[in-house]
Amino acid sequence: MFTIAEAARRAACPQSTIRYYERAGVLPPARRGDNGYRYFEADDIERLAFVNRARELGFSIASVRDLLRLADHPQQPCEAVDTLLDEQVRSVRQRIAKLQALETRLAHLQRACDGEHPVHECGILAALSDTDAA
Amino acid sequence: MFTIAEAARRAACPQSTIRYYERAGVLPPARRGDNGYRYFEADDIERLAFVNRARELGFSIASVRDLLRLADHPQQPCEAVDTLLDEQVRSVRQRIAKLQALETRLAHLQRACDGEHPVHECGILAALSDTDAA
DNA sequence: CGTGGACCTTAAAGTTGCTTTAAAGTCAAC
DNA sequence: GTTGACTTTAAAGCAACTTTAAGGTCCACG
Missing domain, CATH: 1.20.5 (Single alpha-helices involved in coiled-coils or other helix-helix interfaces)
Incomplete structure (x- = not known):
């Protein structure tokens, strides 16, 4: 269980970007603690890393969404x-x-x-x- | 004396772009008729063409402003x-x-x-x- | 217990260079 | 006098974030 600061450090991207990705629908709504803080698991960080790599390759947010959807359906x-x-x-x-x-x-x-x-x-x-x- | 439609045709750029350039300060405020319509002279169209060429070369709006300022002061x-x-x-x-x-x-x-x-x-x-x- | 500092939250505005839309006024011809 | 082609403005939309402002939360130190 990581705070957003930890997640940002591990994924080497700004916290604001993580929040933005959530808003933009490429990351699912993060789990929240009782205080409203976001918490991340290793899985979430991997997904974030996937997004970052796809973005580095120049894919648009919309394409990243598509790629993630494909990755989530292994039989297609x-x-x-x-x-x-x-x-x-x-x-x-x-x-x-x-x-x-x-x-x-x-x-x-x-x-x-x-x-x-x-x-x-x-x-x-x-x-x-x-x-x-x- | 050209209307904005004529100016746009001659400079081969949308009217909305001409209005935008004026707002952005790379074109001076256009003369206006009694009805509030903008009117353009040959000079204005040349200036617009200058802007278009500079933009085609990839210069930012800010750089275009600088280039125009330089062009306006021939002794520098x-x-x-x-x-x-x-x-x-x-x-x-x-x-x-x-x-x-x-x-x-x-x-x-x-x-x-x-x-x-x-x-x-x-x-x-x-x-x-x-x-x-x- | 309280207070300081580091953390977290949100909504909203700023960035770049336009384009698009909406609502409205003007003009010329028939 | 009304149709249709012109013009105006302010404001919103686009992409992908970043920045700001205003405000809760948490923890440790005294």
Whole structure:
């Protein structure tokens, strides 16, 4: 039986996040002591750790809910898990591609100015101001 | 003199965004007709386009405000512009690196399951449940 | 017994950059 | 004069939390 402070320490995440996860429905309502304090068992901490790992992998709260539901029903086919993971991979790859395109444009801009002139000669601001610039 | 609908069309951005930018202080309060309608001149549309381009490059609203302030004071040295751009490049590269690390981990996970078994044999959920898994 | 400090609780607001909604006023044409 | 397309505002919604404020609880020390 752990207090929320202990749970937070063990899961290495803020107490406020644990409360939030409960509110958001990815953790079940915690058991309460007579004083209203939350108490956690080893099981609860494992579930919290599961959530944390899934979040680290970039899954949304909604997807984490789905993953937990699947984990709770061991007889179901795991196709749904694979699908969630595939979607997540695609989403990450898309974000990478967008950021790389951005990086290229920003790097080009960096070459437009050497930092030695006043702003009105700055190639960077010129590019931002210019309707024709990429 | 353009209505907000015209301005939105010319800048290819929603009207709600124009109003938001005004509220957020990156666009000055628009001139108003007797009826309270906003009216825009070519200048205003250019400023809006500047904002749009900077946003496309990933600059925060706060940075866009800074960039505009710099653009409005042509005699200042453009070092500040370069600094903002450098920071932006660093931030984008960092995000890319994080996403690539994520991609690697997700791709590993994908190999942990071929989608043919029930959930309780799923390597993906096992990895999420396992305290020792990456 | 009391008091100080460390713990816990909740609801609500703040964050970022918008979008959406609702309720309402305006304008032009038929 | 009324339809329909425009405009306005304030406020709420989104994601995933974090922060704040105001308030109970617990325990140990004197």
